[in-house]
Amino acid sequence: MARLAHLFCELAARLQMVGLVENGRFELPLTQSDFADACGLSIVHANRMLMELPRRELIEFQHRHVRILHPHALKEIAEFDPAYLHAL
Secondary structure (H helix, E strand, O other), rough: HHHHHHHHHHHHHHHHHHHOEEEEEEEOOOOHHHHHHHHHOHHHHHHHHHHHHOOOEEEEEEOOOEEOHHHHHHHHHOOOOOHHHHOO
């Protein structure tokens, strides 16, 4: 779950930098296969984790959009520190 949580945190941070996040919500037109590939997971495992994150009320999917409901909890699971995004 940490890999997917990190992906959502990083995408949200990067999209926030360019003004594409509104109230924690952003467009994310990716398939389960895309998530699996990006995180090095099997499609089956990615599917399970993609169902688990909303079950824990960390994120919600709305059509092709994602809303991060509890960013601090998601960052904790992911061990996400956005500082590396500004290191370049």
